[in-house]
Amino acid sequence: MYNSKIAGLGYYVPEQVVTNNDLKKYMDTSDEWIRERTGIEERRYAKKHEETTTTMGARAAEIAIERAGIAKEDVDFIVFATLSPDYYFPGCGVLVQRELGITSQEVGALDVRNQCSGFMYALSVADQYVKTGMYKNVLVIGSEMHSMGMDFSTEGRGITVIFGDGAGAAIVQPTEDMSKGILTTKLHADGTYAEKLAFISPGSHGGYHDDKDYGFPDKDTPSDIFVTQKMLDEGLTPHMEGTYVFKMAVQKFPEVIMEALNDQGLNPSDIDLLVPHQANLRISAFVQKRMGLRDDQIWNNIQKYGNTTAASIPIALTEAWENGKIKDGDLVCLAAFGSGFTWGSALIRF
Numbered sequence: 563m564y565n566s567k568i569a570g571l572g573y574y575v576p577e578q579v580v581t582n583n584d585l586k587k588y589m590d591t592s593d594e595w596i597r598e599r600t601g602i603e604e605r606r607y608a609k610k611h612e613e614t615t616t617t618m619g620a621r622a623a624e625i626a627i628e629r630a631g632i633a634k635e636d637v638d639f640i641v642f643a644t645l646s647p648d649y650y651f652p653g654c655g656v657l658v659q660r661e662l663g664i665t666s667q668e669v670g671a672l673d674v675r676n677q678c679s680g681f682m683y684a685l686s687v688a689d690q691y692v693k694t695g696m697y698k699n700v701l702v703i704g705s706e707m708h709s710m711g712m713d714f715s716t717e718g719r720g721i722t723v724i725f726g727d728g729a730g731a732a733i734v735q736p737t738e739d740m741s742k743g744i745l746t747t748k749l750h751a752d753g754t755y756a757e758k759l760a761f762i763s764p765g766s767h768g769g770y771h772d773d774k775d776y777g778f779p780d781k782d783t784p785s786d787i788f789v790t791q792k793m794l795d796e797g798l799t800p801h802m803e804g805t806y807v808f809k810m811a812v813q814k815f816p817e818v819i820m821e822a823l824n825d826q827g828l829n830p831s832d833i834d835l836l837v838p839h840q841a842n843l844r845i846s847a848f849v850q851k852r853m854g855l856r857d858d859q860i861w862n863n864i865q866k867y868g869n870t871t872a873a874s875i876p877i878a879l880t881e882a883w884e885n886g887k888i889k890d891g892d893l894v895c896l897a898a899f900g901s902g903f904t905w906g907s908a909l910i911r912f
């Protein structure tokens with residue numbers, strides 16, 4: 563058995579900056595409301611028809627690969643987390659393999675669908691593969707292109723103002739130094755609340771979960787209809803009960819961080835840097851207070867990028883590292899909560 567370590571980190575955010583005031587062109591909102599309720603000042607939107615979730619993931623991956631001191635061809639497994647894939651299927655794992663030009667290696671590519679916790683799940687998978695000696699250079703990516711699938715009318719403002727585009731990546735490698743690397747990962751889910759934050763249509767549900775009329779043809783008629791006219795008319799956009807999600811988040815973040823710390827016999831005061839999923843600055847502030855952490859023990863960048871779901875942790879982690887906030891021997895805690903509900907944490911000794 564080995565330990566696994568993060569050998570290289572990278573992130574990519576699109577050039578186009580969209581401020582809160584820019585969003586006022588499309589919906590009834592205000593810079594004050596967005597800053598006060600979420601902390602967000604601006605976000606990035608990808609160049610439509612030129613950039614995709616996959617291409618952004620590839621740009622972040624190239625940086626992580628270079629920093630890990632390996633060649634693209636050395637990557638022996640890919641784990642790609644996103645809720646906004648280029649295609650419904652196949653997933654972005656194979657697309658990023660192609661985008662990186664490493665198809666001839668025929669390395670496996672796994673897609674993770676755990677939304678805001680996607681990077682935690684993906685990292686945990688990579689950790690297990692590396693620890694057992696199965697792979698030596700696992701490329702883990704979290705990437706999102708939300709701007710292609712949101713409701714820009716006033717009706718959608720509660721969700722649309724929060725999300726942004728971007729990607730982050732890590733190379734996970736084995737280390738024989740058992741005191742370093744990924745010390746533990748904790749993953750959880752509770753499907754009871756699946757529809758509290760969900761992109762429901764298109765899908766194969768046919769109204770099964772909520773018995774709503776989505777305009778599917780008569781149930782006894784064989785049909786391969788996946789997207790109905792009614793869905794299209796109502797708009798294919800996400801649904802979120804924000805306040806409910808908020809309440810669960812502030813409960814589950816501290817819980818899952820403490821679970822990881824207890825597992826390692828550590829205390830909140832041992833954390834050098836907490837990098838929480840960037841869902842809402844108020845959620846991060848609550849978690850910081852609950853854990854008794856100083857301002858220099860937490861990294862937030864939601865102000866600049868909004869919530870980039872699966873990409874938010876690797877973007878924030880990379881940025882913190884680039885800013886010299888993570889030194890050799892530091893204990894870094896990652897934690898996420900989101901749709902599913904799913905949540906998780908990781909403790910990493912750099």
Ligand code: UT7
Pocket residue numbers: 590591592595596599600678719720721723724759803804805806807808811840841842845869871899900901
């Ligand atoms: O990352 C995945 C997990 N997601 C989250 O963690 C999100 C968690 N939830 C949140 O961050 C917050 O619930 C939101 C930021 C989404 C919303 O904040 P809130 O304080 O819970 O606001 P609310 O939804 O209760 O809305 C309060 C008011 C409403 O008006 P009335 O009914 O009080 O007149 C909304 O219509 O604010 C209104 N509102 C807006 N006003 C201006 C909602 N969105 C906007 C907006 N601009 N963009």
